[in-house]
Every structure is written in structure tokens, then in C-alpha cells.
Amino acid sequence: AAQEGFDPEEVESDIAAAGHGPLPVLAVVGRPNVGKSTLVNRILGRREAVVEDRPGVTRDRVTYEAEWAGRRFKVVDTGGWEQDVLGIDASVAAQAEFAMEAADAVVFVVDSSVGATDTDEAVVKLLRRAGKPVVLCANKVDGPAAEADAAALWSLGLGEPYPVSALHGRGTGDMLDAALEALPEAPAQTFGTAIGGPRRVALIGRPNVGKSSLLNKVAGEERVVVNEQAGTTRDPVDELIELGGKTWKFVDTAGIRRRVHLQEGADYYASLRTAAALEKAEVAVVLIDASESISVQDQRIITMAVEAGRALVIAYNKWDTLDEERRYYLEREIERDLVQIPWAQRVNVSARTGRHMEKLVPAIETAIAGWETRVPTGRLNAFLGEIVASHPHPIRGGKQPRILFGTQAGIKPPRFVLFASGFLEAGYRRFVERRLREEFGFEGTPIHISVRVRE
Numbered sequence: 001a002a003q004e005g006f007d008p009e010e011v012e013s014d015i016a017a018a019g020h021g022p023l024p025v026l027a028v029v030g031r032p033n034v035g036k037s038t039l040v041n042r043i044l045g046r047r048e049a050v051v052e053d054r055p056g057v058t059r060d061r062v063t064y065e066a067e068w069a070g071r072r073f074k075v076v077d078t079g080g081w082e083q084d085v086l087g088i089d090a091s092v093a094a095q096a097e098f099a100m101e102a103a104d105a106v107v108f109v110v111d112s113s114v115g116a117t118d119t120d121e122a123v124v125k126l127l128r129r130a131g132k133p134v135v136l137c138a139n140k141v142d143g144p145a146a147e148a149d150a151a152a153l154w155s156l157g158l159g160e161p162y163p164v165s166a167l168h169g170r171g172t173g174d175m176l177d178a179a180l181e182a183l184p185e186a187p188a189q190t191f192g193t194a195i196g197g198p199r200r201v202a203l204i205g206r207p208n209v210g211k212s213s214l215l216n217k218v219a220g221e222e223r224v225v226v227n228e229q230a231g232t233t234r235d236p237v238d239e240l241i242e243l244g245g246k247t248w249k250f251v252d253t254a255g256i257r258r259r260v261h262l263q264e265g266a267d268y269y270a271s272l273r274t275a276a277a278l279e280k281a282e283v284a285v286v287l288i289d290a291s292e293s294i295s296v297q298d299q300r301i302i303t304m305a306v307e308a309g310r311a312l313v314i315a316y317n318k319w320d321t322l323d324e325e326r327r328y329y330l331e332r333e334i335e336r337d338l339v340q341i342p343w344a345q346r347v348n349v350s351a352r353t354g355r356h357m358e359k360l361v362p363a364i365e366t367a368i369a370g371w372e373t374r375v376p377t378g379r380l381n382a383f384l385g386e387i388v389a390s391h392p393h394p395i396r397g398g399k400q401p402r403i404l405f406g407t408q409a410g411i412k413p414p415r416f417v418l419f420a421s422g423f424l425e426a427g428y429r430r431f432v433e434r435r436l437r438e439e440f441g442f443e444g445t446p447i448h449i450s451v452r453v454r455e
């Protein structure tokens, strides 16, 4: 009776939508000013990625969830770093590298009013080598007169150039259809290939927090560098490391080890690497330099990990340098700045002395266990029934919204759909999440709760 008023097919599709697994990743790659951000905005259908005429504007966000023709995917705008810092060739090469490591398909954008440049041709070579499907977007074809410019891009050898005006929307539909056709249903890098293989860990954090020191500590000085795809020319980016009697795959370690420290202003490049590592990982170990105040950048990296839906461990490093006063202030900062993730696993370590290194693996294992927890529907609904009885939603406008039933639609991370008789206030939803965590654990993992209201 509780389900009365719901169309079973709708319920099914709500559950499917809320339970979508990891999404495939489409990277938008190309030289500066060819229109990547404009295209990403067009794909998102809103002005979320910032487009500025000023070249070299640093953009914060990298990855966005998008939907086209009923399919959900992630789109990555690789265009945000300051070209002055890296130089055009280096920055475009970095994008291509990202595409190789983390994307499932690539939209390569060329400014057809300019034509193919040497840089474009160099990128094509890199993309070819990566073996990822590429759709060629001949941008800035604002009208029929410019179609010939698009046709000239057959010379790049990437197949049919799709004439597009990202600015006006012309041709974007056909181009996206082709891109989605090239995009696999599930991301191959992340989950498709590795069932039963070593768990994948992303060690992330802002520069100088001690990532490479930690990696050296856990791996020992002589580590095995593993290149999974024998016969490819790709950089060995992932390393297998023995820890606590198990083998773990630390992803994208090349980015950590590359000791060429980028100059100030290359934050965007670092974000891109972080996003790439997160795409490939199951669990994120976010390293924080505990000797310094928790920074906005630290918080942003944590947010990226949470938004990517990864299991989360926060490692407070450089513990050897902390005096009592600093320890006091650190706890205050954690209370103030990291309130939204009380569930994250925590370890206090020193990459220098090796302090508490043995606690890292249990923390990672706890986080992964939480991330994979599945609550049977019967137990979930018994629990929801208790909540509704003991802590009903406050009455609003003479009505009392009730949770009617719920189901766990997915894991990695856990996703729930609750069906309700009315709008559930944010405070009540937070309460439900808190109680869910108390009841079922979910330590070290974000959880998603979506609410469907009967009209």
C-alpha cells in the first residue's frame, strides 16, 4: 500500500538513475582558444565552465557530469591552465596525456577558421598512440560558408571532421552522437578491467605535502615499476606496491614522481592530474601537511575526491613536526573546515619517520568496505520505518511528508533512493544520512541519497 501512487516503471528508472555506476569519461582536448570551454558549456547546457576572452584564465573545475540523448557521462574540460606558464605545446601535450590516462574517448577540437597547425598535428600523433577513440570537432563553423574549412581537416587523418559551432550550437548534436557512440558504457580504466585485481589507490594532495616522500616510504627505495600494457609506449604511471601483506596499485604515480616542480600558477595542471588519478582509483588517500593550516586547496582536493565518489582516507602528514599547540589548532581547523566529512578515515603519519605507516592499510580497507556496503532492502525499510515512527518529518503547511520506502540502488559509493509523500527538507535528509551511517557504518565513504516525491 505504501507504494500506491508510484508508476512501477518510473520507480525502476529512478533507481537506475540514482544507481548509475561510474560514468565513462569524455575529454575535450585542443589548443587554447579553439573553443573547448564553449563546447563544454554547450554540452552541459549551462554556463558552468567559465569562458573568458582573456587567455590564460585559471579555471577551478575540471570534471562535470553531463547527459546527452539519455546517457550520462563525465566531460572533462582540459583547457583551463595558464598557457604562459607551460607554453602552448607543453599544455596541449599535458591534455593529451590526460586523455591517454583517464579518458574513455576524446573530442579533439580544432579551430577550422585557422586550420590544422603543427601543434594540432603533434597532438594527433599522441592521441593515436593512446589508442582511445577520437572524434574530430571542426569548431567555429558558424555558417554553411565555413563548411569547406571543416572538410580541409580530413588531412589530420582522424576521419570525418564534424562541423560545429560551439558558440551557436550548430552541428553539436551530430558531433555528440558520434562521441557517445565512441564512448563505452562503463569506464574501462576504472572498473571494467580490474575485478579481483589489486585495489587502486590515488595518493593526492597539494604540492609539498609529502606525496612523493610517502610513496618512497611505503614502496621502499627499490620499487618495481609496472607497465601493465606491455608493448605500448605509454609512460609507466601506476605502481604495484606491497603493503600490509597485500598488493596495491598506486595510480598515476608518475605525476607524483615527476620532480620538475611546476611554477606558481600551474594549479590547474595539478587539478587535472588529481582528476585523472581519481578517475582511475577506488580509494583516495588525501595527504595534508599537518604542520600548516588546512588550506582552501586542501579542501578543494577533498571535495574532488568526494564528488568523484571515491572512498576517502585523510592522512595528516609531517606529524613529527607538530608541537602541542599546533596539534590543538589542527583539531580546531578540522572541526571548522572539514565538518562535512566526519566519516572520512583518518591517520596521523610521518613520511619522514615512518610513524603510523602500518595504520594506512587498515584505514584504506575500512574505507573500501564502507564504499562497497550493500544494505538489503528489507533491513533498509525496517530501519526507515523506525525513523519515520520515532522522528517524523516536521509538519509543513499542515502536511507531514513521510518516507514511504527506500532502496539501495548502487554501491561504490552507496546510493539510495527514498520515495516520499512530500518534499523532505535538507535538515531531515541530513538526519536520515546521519542515522543511516550510525546504523550501517559506511565509514570512509560518501553516500548519495536521492528523494523521489509522489506528485
Ligand code: GDP
Binding pocket: 030, 031, 032, 033, 034, 035, 036, 037, 038, 039, 051, 052, 053, 079, 139, 140, 141, 142, 164, 165, 166, 167, 168
Ligand atoms: P578554449 O580556450 O579552447 O577553452 O576556448 P574558449 O571556449 O574559451 O573560446 C575561445 C574563444 O573562441 C572565445 O572568444 C569564444 O567565444 C570563441 N568561440 C568558441 N566557439 C566558437 C564558435 O563556434 N564560433 C565562433 N565564431 N567563436 C567561437
Ligand code: GDP
Binding pocket: 205, 206, 207, 208, 209, 210, 211, 212, 213, 214, 256, 317, 318, 319, 320, 321, 349, 350, 351, 352, 353
Ligand atoms: P610532494 O610535493 O607532495 O610530493 O611532497 P614531497 O614528498 O616532495 O615533500 C615536500 C617536503 O616535505 C620535502 O622537503 C620532504 O622532505 C618534506 N616532508 C615530507 N614528509 C615529511 C614528514 O613526514 N615530516 C617532515 N618533517 N617533512 C616531510
